[in-house]
Amino acid sequence: MEAVLSKIRFRDPQIEMAHGAGGKASRRLVEGLFAPLLFGDSTEPLGDAAHLEVGGTRIAFTADSFVVKPLRFPGGSIGELAVNGTVNDLAVSGARAQALVVTYVLEAGLPSEILEAEVRAMAKAAACASVVIAGGDTKVVEHGKADSMYITTAGIGRPIPGINIAAASVRPGDKVLVSGPIGDHGITILLARGELELEAELCSDTRSVLPLVEAMARVAGPGIRWMRDPTRGGVATSLNELARDCGLGVMLWEDAVPVRDVVRGACELLGLDPLHIANEGQFVAVVAPEYAHAALQALHDWPGGSAAAIVGEMREEPSGTLLGVNGYGGVRAIDMLVGDPLPRIC
Amino acid sequence: MKFVDEFRDAAVITKAAEEIRRLAEPGRQYRFMEVCGGHTHAIYRFGLKDLLPPNIELVHGPGCPVCVLPMGRIDDGLSMARDPNVIFCAFGDMMRVPGAQGSPLEHKARGMDVRIVYSPADALNLARKNPDRHVMFFAIGFETTAPSTALVLMRAKAQGVSNFSVFSNHVTIIPAIRAILDSPDMRIDAFIGPGHVSTVIGCRPYEWIARNEGRPIVVTGFEPADILQSIVMLLQQIRAREAKVENQYKRVVPWEGNQAALRAMAEVFELRPYFEWRGMGFISQSALRIRDTFAQWDAEQRFETPGVRVTDPKAAQCGEVLKGVLRPTQCKLFGKECTPEKPVGALMVSSEGSCAAYYNYELRKQPVLTTIGAGISAQA
Amino acid sequence: MCLAIPAKVVELFPGERSRALVEVTGVRRHIDIGLLEDDPPVPGDWVLVHVGFAMSKISEDQALDQLRMLTMLGESEAAMEEVQGYGVET
Numbered sequence: 001m002e003a004v005l006s007k008i009r010f011r012d013p014q015i016e017m018a019h020g021a022g023g024k025a026s027r028r029l030v031e032g033l034f035a036p037l038l039f040g041d042s043t044e045p046l047g048d049a050a051h052l053e054v055g056g057t058r059i060a061f062t063a064d065s066f067v068v069k070p071l072r073f074p075g076g077s078i079g080e081l082a083v084n085g086t087v088n089d090l091a092v093s094g095a096r097a098q099a100l101v102v103t104y105v106l107e108a109g110l111p112s113e114i115l116e117a118e119v120r121a122m123a124k125a126a127a128c129a130s131v132v133i134a135g136g137d138t139k140v141v142e143h144g145k146a147d148s149m150y151i152t153t154a155g156i157g158r159p160i161p162g163i164n165i166a167a168a169s170v171r172p173g174d175k176v177l178v179s180g181p182i183g184d185h186g187i188t189i190l191l192a193r194g195e196l197e198l199e200a201e202l203c204s205d206t207r208s209v210l211p212l213v214e215a216m217a218r219v220a221g222p223g224i225r226w227m228r229d230p231t232r233g234g235v236a237t238s239l240n241e242l243a244r245d246c247g248l249g250v251m252l253w254e255d256a257v258p259v260r261d262v263v264r265g266a267c268e269l270l271g272l273d274p275l276h277i278a279n280e281g282q283f284v285a286v287v288a289p290e291y292a293h294a295a296l297q298a299l300h301d302w303p304g305g306s307a308a309a310i311v312g313e314m315r316e317e318p319s320g321t322l323l324g325v326n327g328y329g330g331v332r333a334i335d336m337l338v339g340d341p342l343p344r345i346c
Numbered sequence: 347m348k349f350v351d352e353f354r355d356a357a358v359i360t361k362a363a364e365e366i367r368r369l370a371e372p373g374r375q376y377r378f379m380e381v382c383g384g385h386t387h388a389i390y391r392f393g394l395k396d397l398l399p400p401n402i403e404l405v406h407g408p409g410c411p412v413c414v415l416p417m418g419r420i421d422d423g424l425s426m427a428r429d430p431n432v433i434f435c436a437f438g439d440m441m442r443v444p445g446a447q448g449s450p451l452e453h454k455a456r457g458m459d460v461r462i463v464y465s466p467a468d469a470l471n472l473a474r475k476n477p478d479r480h481v482m483f484f485a486i487g488f489e490t491t492a493p494s495t496a497l498v499l500m501r502a503k504a505q506g507v508s509n510f511s512v513f514s515n516h517v518t519i520i521p522a523i524r525a526i527l528d529s530p531d532m533r534i535d536a537f538i539g540p541g542h543v544s545t546v547i548g549c550r551p552y553e554w555i556a557r558n559e560g561r562p563i564v565v566t567g568f569e570p571a572d573i574l575q576s577i578v579m580l581l582q583q584i585r586a587r588e589a590k591v592e593n594q595y596k597r598v599v600p601w602e603g604n605q606a607a608l609r610a611m612a613e614v615f616e617l618r619p620y621f622e623w624r625g626m627g628f629i630s631q632s633a634l635r636i637r638d639t640f641a642q643w644d645a646e647q648r649f650e651t652p653g654v655r656v657t658d659p660k661a662a663q664c665g666e667v668l669k670g671v672l673r674p675t676q677c678k679l680f681g682k683e684c685t686p687e688k689p690v691g692a693l694m695v696s697s698e699g700s701c702a703a704y705y706n707y708e709l710r711k712q713p714v715l716t717t718i719g720a721g722i723s724a725q726a
Numbered sequence: 727m728c729l730a731i732p733a734k735v736v737e738l739f740p741g742e743r744s745r746a747l748v749e750v751t752g753v754r755r756h757i758d759i760g761l762l763e764d765d766p767p768v769p770g771d772w773v774l775v776h777v778g779f780a781m782s783k784i785s786e787d788q789a790l791d792q793l794r795m796l797t798m799l800g801e802s803e804a805a806m807e808e809v810q811g812y813g814v815e816t
Contacts, residue, residue, distance in 0.1 A: 016455045024687060196464045197778075200753040265347060265751030269775075270464070271438070271729045321710040327356035328363070330393025330570070333710040338687055339451070342438035343464055345491065345729050345777050346383050346412060346698050347751050349732035349772060349784055358796045365799040384728020409728075437777070465778025467758055487777075490728065494779040497760045542730050545774065545782040568728065571796055578799065597788035598774050604782060607761045698728075 007036035016339070020067075022232025022278070023337030027241075048228060049093035051159060058159050060095030062086060066151040071118065073192040075184075075203025078151055079121030081280055084206050085231070086155035087129045091210040092227035092283050094163035094217075097129065100155045102136035107146040114148065129208040131155075160214060162221030167245035170225045175292035176250060176312035177285045179212055179299060180205065182235050183263040186277035186341070196270065196343065200262045205281035207304065213283065215302040216295045223291025229283050233337045236275035238284050239312075239322045240336040250322045252312040252334065271344035275324075276337050286314065349597070353569030354392075362574035363397040369581040376402045378580060379670055380538035381523060383410030383698035384568055390707035392570040402577070405670035406700030408522045409540060411486045412439050413668075413692040413699040414623040415515055417658075420445035422651035423484045423513050427458055433476065434460045435469040436484040443695050446656055450484075466498040466512070473502075473510035482645050483512045490542040492516040492634055493607035496614035499640050513645035514636050517621065519543050520551050521632035525623075527559050531671040536580040537563040538573065541595050546611075548603025549591050556589040567595040614640055622655070624692040625664030662691035667700060674701040681705065730776035732784050733757075735767045748775060 010032030018025035049062035066082045087097040102122065106115065126133050184205040191198050209229065217224060226246070230238040235257070239250045252275075259274045267274050287295045292310055299305035322334045352358070370376065380386060386406045389395060395404060408414055424445050427434035434450065441451045441462060454460035459479075463469050466483055473481035485495045495512060502510050519540055526532055539552055544565045555563045562583035566576035576594045583589065593599055614637060621633030636644040658664060661679055666672040674680050674693065684690035686702045693699035697706065733748035733755075744760040746767065759766060759773070759780045767773050773780040 014455065016452060018451075195462065195468075197468060198753055198755050202752075261347075262752035265753040268347065268350070269731050269733075269750060269753060269755070318710055323711060324393075326393060327354075328359040328397065328570075330396050331711055332390055332393045332707040335706050339442070342441055343462060344439045344697065345437045345464075345487065346387070346410065346439050346696065347732070348734070349789055352789070352793055358793070361799050362796060368800065382728050387728070465758075467778050490730070490781070491777055493761055494758070494777050497758065497779070540728075542728050542774075542776060542781065545730075568730075571793075575792070575796055575799075594792075597785050597792060598782050600782065604761060606764045607781070610761065 008033060009036075018339030020232075021337060021340045023237055023339060025339055026233070027336075047093055047165070048089040049095060049155075051093065051095070060090050060093055060157045060159060061154070062089040062093070063152065063154045064089055066153075067147065068189065069147055070192050071114065071148055073188055073204055075188060076206040077118060077121050078149065079118035080125040080206050082151040082153050083122050083125035083129060083131065084208050084280060086153040087131055087208045087210055088229040088281075088283070090155050090157040091208070091213045092229045094165045094224075094227070095157040095159050096210060096214070097131045097155050097157040099132045099134040100126070100153050101134055103152045104136070104138045105146050105150040105152075106138065106140045107143060107148050108140055109143040110148050118149065125208075129210065160217055163217050163224055165224065165226055167226055167242065170242070170246040170248060170286050170314055171288070172248060172314050172316045173289050174225055174286045174314040175289055175310050176239070176252065176314070177287055177292065177295060177299070178235065178257065178309055178311050179209060179282045179285075179305060180307040181258040181260045181263070182230070182279055182282060183259055183267065183274035183277040185280040186234070187263050187266045189278075191266070198266060198269065200266060202260070202262050202266075205279060207281035209281060209283050212299055212302055212305050215298045215305070216285070219298045220287055220291035220295035223288035223295065224285060225288065226286040227283050230279050232278045234274070234276040234278060235284055236273070236322060236334045237336040240334075242286065243320045243322050246314075247319050249315040249318045249320070250312055251315050252322060252324045254324045255327045256309055256311045258307045258309050271346075272341050275334060276341050350569060353567070353571040355571070358571050359397070359574060362571060362578060365578050366397075366402070366574060366581065367399050369578065369585060370399050370402055371585075372401070374401060376581070376584070377405055377533055377535050377670070378402065378538055378577065379405040379407045379526065379534045380566075380573075381407040381409040381519065382540045382543070383413065383696065384542065385538055385566065385573065386410070386700055386703050387698040388568050388570070388573060390703045394570055394573055395708075397574070398577070405534060406703070407526060407670065408623070408626060408668045409488065409519060410693070410696050410699050411488055411491075411515075411517060412443060412696035414517065414522070414626065415443070415486060416622045416624045417445055417656040418652075418654050419515055420450075421447070421656065422653060423482075424450065424453055424458070425651055426482050426513065426645055426649040427453075427460070429480075430459070431479055432459070433472060433479050433481045434458060434484065435463045435472065435481060436460075437464070437486065438462045439696060440484060440486060444689060466495050470498050470502055470507060470510055473507050477509060480509045480511070482649075483510070484515070485512050486515045488517060488519050488540070488543050489546045489611070492615060493546055493604070493610045496610040499614050499636065499643050500610065502643050503640060508642070511643050511645040511648050512636065514615070514634055516615070516634040517623070518617075518632055518634065519547075521629045522623070522626070523555065525626055525629055526669050527555070527561070529669045529671065531666075532669055534561065534670060536561050536584065538576050538580070539563045539565040539591075541565060541567050541572070541599065544595065544599045544603070546604050546607045549593050549599065549601050550603075552591045556591050560589045562589045562592075564592045564594050565599055567598065624658065625668045627665070658691050664691040664693050667693055674704040677701070681709070730774045730781060732772050733775045735769050735771045735773060737769060746780070748773065
């Protein structure tokens with residue numbers, strides 16, 4: 001017991017919003033408190049989903065929670081995020097989702113029609129993603145808690161044949177791919193909150209990325225080393241985690257990263273970096289160089305994959321670091337987020 | 347993006363970088379200070395240091411309004427919002443700045459009503475929409491931002507919005523530059539001058555720097571091509587043994603400044619006799635307080651504040667780094683006790699403070715730059 | 727202090743002299759043009775926006791001029807003399 005206790009490295013006196021933002025503070029919490037106490041002696045890097053052996057069969061297993069304000073936003077709602085987010089966690093771990101269970105924590109006073117709208121959205125998203133919702137639970141808390149509703153899911157699936165994801169298999173020279181334009185979801189949410197008084201034609205990118213992953217796997221399966229869905233904390237956080245987990249460096253060609261003009265404009269106005277903004281319908285992948293172009297072509301040929309791009313490559317040095325290079329050779333280190341992205345004026 | 351992309355064009359930038367290498371005399375050391383935190387941020391974000399020859403050193407100046415704000419002022423602001431009826435509003439930049447009992451965000455986590463606004467006008471709107479609450483806007487910034495605060499106060503007065511006040515922590519740029527030049531250790535050859543402050547104050551206020559101190563100063567924009575062009579202009583002045591004020595940012599900065607903005611500032615604000623700058627001590631006539639004619643909207647008059655002076659630990663060498671005497675890495679606390687996540691001193695607190703910028707963007711680059719060229723040409 | 731973005735004025739409001747709707751690559755915001763009351767912008771003008779206020783009009787001529795100078799860099803030193811200094815000789 002003492003040996004376990006001594007591994008607890010989480011020293012923050014209280015929980016802050018930053019601990020849920022997907023950046024450094026989140027990592028400190030997970031690695032410093034949850035991992036030593038809950039995850040046993042496993043030295044595997046923490047991934048999006050766990051691949052386990054159950055009764056002789058390999059399954060993939062994941063859980064996720066969804067807390068979003070506002071509940072409905074252009075392009076989707078919390079219900080869709082819940083289904084797609086879970087399917088995507090499994091997809092980027094190299095698994096095809098088969099079933100989800102869902103729990104709702106509902107705030108007393110929530111109008112039933114709002115709940116019904118979310119449940120319908122979930123049913124539709126599940127049908128779209130060919131996944132079964134197998135059961136769930138409901139709790140109701142007092143008015144003033146739960147921001148209308150919180151949704152938690154657990155998802156189970158089967159490994160996609162031919163894919164073997166492991167940070168340890170990543171090699172210098174491997175290419176980094178992104179499945180489409182980044183930053184759409186986070187900026188949509190920021191604008192939908194209405195506090196910054198910005199308007200734009202933009203919607204969340206929430207969708208299941210499983211079809212794209214499978215399309216890529218069909219031609220490049222043996223070459224797919226690692227994948228992640230860059231949700232909170234954005235692409236920069238995911239690539240920092242990659243660099244840390246495999247001990248290599250990531251070189252990102254910033255001009256190659258697809259970003260919609262409207263997202264760029266909003267980020268410039270607010271002083272935000274699209275690389276730190278959440279996505280809900282994209283993935284980043286590391287692919288062996290001999291498979292990279294086939295993988296890219298497969299994505300381009302698939303509906304919804306036309307904006308996919310090769311955006312960087314793995315390097316020996318500097319270890320554990322994400323570097324961004326621009327079109328004229330300027331280089332900057334890109335860290336993971338500390339907390340939530342905050343607009344700035346300076 | 348118009349007026350942005352053209353000044354980030356790779357061909358234009360490469361040419362400017364070549365011209366800099368041509369103009370910089372080998373064997374001669376150049377130290378140029380960029381005054382504005384925004385320039386510091388741009389230099390790191392665009393990796394501009396990598397394009398300069400090794401004998402040009404960029405020294406980061408004190409133009410970061412968050413960095414120079416003494417911790418006690420944050421405590422004062424937060425104490426005003428102790429009353430649950432008060433809504434504390436500030437720019438995003440302020441949210442993680444630590445006070446003695448935590449930052450505004452940490453206070454929010456403990457139940458204080460803390461909100462981020464993009465504009466002081468949004469804070470006034472919030473007051474209008476919430477007549478039962480009091481909205482207190484924590485105002486920071488140099489002369490770029492002060493006129494906007496001034497206009498908002500004028501509107502609050504004209505419209506009789508009584509549930510609104512401003513806690514003014516506006517500071518002025520010239521005294522900061524004077525403090526740099528007065529510092530005995532400083533060895534700055536020339537200045538990359540403030541860009542957006544100059545849209546308000548114009549270029550005349552810098553003339554004494556050229557005339558009395560013999561230092562070239564170029565008012566500069568914030569895109570990579572602007573900063574590089576400015577360095578070209580500084581090198582040309584030095585080569586010609588000149589020292590004058592030039593305006594590189596002509597597309598935006600009028601030589602005479604913005605008279606309407608200056609009028610608004612003069613109507614609402616007056617200079618404090620002195621104000622403490624974190625890391626730099628007390629500087630006279632360097633900060634703005636709200637005039638008595640607007641006393642009703644002056645948070646310092648409406649609220650009792652502790653007014654406690656909180657000093658940085660002696661080991662923190664912020665002052666010397668601010669004045670360019672030390673590099674961030676030369677401060678004993680840099681990267682150890684003082685990091686962006688747990689900032690001890692002023693310059694680690696804001697993302698454009700020189701220590702934070704260096705830590706976030708530069709520290710881990712190391713000797714990988716020679717392979718960058720290969721990386722770009724290998725790009726698919 | 728420093729973050730300011732070029733934005734295009736797309737709409738003015740007859741009843742509210744200080745308000746304008748601006749746009750940057752599809753993002754729209756209402757801003758205050760009170761600081762430009764001496765020479766108010768009209769739709770189509772580009773302004774520099776900082777904390778929701780227009781600070782200055784952007785001169786397309788000056789921008790093109792500057793780009794021209796940048797592209798001419800190194801071609802002729804005399805070209806750089808086009809950059810006027812307004813300061814005092816030392």
